[in-house]
Amino acid sequence: MNDSPADEAIARVHREEWARVVAGLARRFGDLDLAEDAAAEAYVAAVERWPRDGVPPNPGAWLTTTATRKAIDRLRRESHRDLKHQAAHMLSDDTPHEPTGPVEDDRLRLVFICCHPALAMEARIALTLRLLGGLTVAEIARAFLVPETTMARRITRAKAKIAAARIPYRVPSTTDIRQRVAGVLAVIYLIFNEGYLATAGDDPVRADLTDEAIRLGRLLRVLLPDDGEVIGLLALMLLADARRTARVSHAGELVTLDEQDRSAWNRNLIDEGHTLVRERIAAVAAGAEPPGRYQLLAAINAVHTDAPSSRDTDWSQIVVLYDRLMRLDPSPIVRLNRAIAVAELDGPAVALADIDRLGDALDGYHAYHAVRADLLRRVGRSAEARTAYGRAIELAGNPAERAYLTRRRDQLVG
Known part of the structure; x- marks a missing residue:
């Protein structure tokens, strides 16, 4: 059953306007509970009214106005509290305080x-x-x-x-x-x-969230233009998001980095990300603070996106970068990601020995079992690989990832 135009509009506006409505109410009132509750009530009102009255010309403004009125109504009902009464007066006045x-x-x-x-x-x-x-x-x-x-x-x-x-x-x-x-x-x-x-x-990919994160990263860079980690995070997100259109197949299955069509990557985002990484390399060479976590992750992604194909990837450089990252953040997830690079450089058996030590810490993390399943498959331990794929499928919440893992499990022989 297809959604009505009103349903589609409500879903779209929720993605695009929720943060704006909540943040605007929070600024005007200063109460996060009230801001969230009033925004939710406005969306309920939209669900009730838009299918009947039609979608307003400016849905975001409609929601903001409705949510503001909901907040004012609630405050007036509680106006016996002096502080709340003052807040209600403030809400009805657009003058900054x-x-x-x-x-x-x-x-x-x-x-x-x-x-x-x-x-x-x-x-x-x-x-x-x-x-x-x-x-x-x-x-x-x-x-x-x-x-x-x-x-x-x-x-x-x-x-x-x-x-x-x-x-x-x-x-x-x-x-x-x-x-x-x-x-x-x-x-x-x-x-x-x-x-x-x-x-x-x-939805395997939520472009509204990646776009919002990048937008916030850009704004933060305006605020802190010389902060290396701010620049590093923005570069990291740009380089990862550049691969968006190649990451899910037409059948709705995750496409891993080594199998992606690199011609479908967004070259503008890659060029921008590489420029930021080079900017930080030059700054560090000129005496800036050593790179932090996000700068190192951005550098790793720069190596990946610089390679014309997976087999051309400079895995030794990636392992070196992960070694530097390990000194800053020796977490099990960083160790897991390093092992993926080690598998390409030194072979799957070496990497498998590394990640088997992480089982206690990462047993509830689907990516651990997915990586382990792939390594077990590559060393010929099919029965163990099938079990690991099953655990990864059980834990994975993303439909594209589950589809990919299921196909890989079903391809096992023996």
């Missing part, structure tokens, strides 16, 4: 609020994914490999702490920005990753 910061973008300000140092790092990332990215609690929980109830409590506590601390709705001062930028970068990268390979839902 305090400076909002040097960047006129509500969503970027919302990122900095959610990344306030009063919050634990995991809470900062989760809250921003919910309010800015519009991800469901279930999607965020999958990204963090934790139960949904745990993530719901984490988000609730984070919003309560922001309210209790009376954190202002503005981009922080230059001094404070440096303290918060690591959390902001982590937030943007997780939003990008959820779009790059969605953990749930019917």
